[in-house]
Amino acid sequence: MPQELQSNNPDAQITYTVAVLNESGRSAGLSNGVRVPAAPTLPPPPSLNAEPTTQGIHLSWSCDSQIPGSIPAIQYRIRIYRRAQGDRNDVKVGEVDFNCATSSMVDQSFEWEKTYKYRATVVTLLTIATDKTQAEIEGDDTPVTKLLAHDVFPPAVPAGLQTVASGPEEPPSVDLVWMPDTDTDLAGYNVYRREESAPWGKVNRELIKAPAFRDQDVQPKRTYHYSVSAVDLRGNESEHSPVASETVP
DSSP states (O other): OOGGGOOSOTTOEEEEOOEEEOTTSOEEEEOOOEEEEOOOOOOOOSOEEEEEETTEEEEEEOOOTTOOOOBTTEEEEEEEEEEETTOSSOEEEEEEEOBTTBOEEEEOSOOTTOEEEEEEEEEEEEEOTTTOOEEEEEEEEOOOEEEEOOOOOOOOOOOOOEEEEOOTTSOOOEEEEOOOOOOTTEEEEEEEEEOTTOOOEEOOSSOBOSSEEEEOOOOTTOEEEEEEEEEETTOOBOOOOOOEEEEOO
16 A cells, blocks of 8 residues: 555545446446555565574564554554465464564474475554454565475483492393483484493494383493483484493492
């Protein structure tokens, strides 16, 4: 809508009609009128940034210093849309008040290893005083931001590793337990072991699904040092946990 037709009065409306002219320039008259709010719309931020993080896709935009002050019955919000590659429809990620105090949000409803296109638009929300109804007007969009949501973030480091050796009359073994990792994409754990002055070696052949392991490949009168890591569904492995040591009787 041309700026000269916009109004800060939430009740102001513009009526549009259509007239079809024949070759002689004559018309059968005007069509039915369509009324639209005359509330002002704001230009979008110049750009929308998207960055994968451990918490989700972090979306941010620059603050527009031309955001108007408080106008009764008119609010401005910034709305983010997302479209997965190959899809035809956009999904609304969320919206927040359009001001300099809030210039970011996190998308947590996406899927890793998919390509997405994000765009933002400023929405004018107004309350019509005559009947207290709500109306909204979407402005122009930011340029589209394309992103591959590639997961390169490892799970949290396992904590609370404890070791207990078998008794003197039992076959030699060392039991390990640790706190379960709460990452939603956890695939399992790796257990690493070494003896004094020896390099670390992975004990398990396949990922361990539960936060416990029994090492039966040990010898009496020897001391073993253990550490545990967590691995997610895409193969990202955490740092090793603090070491726990045990001497087999």
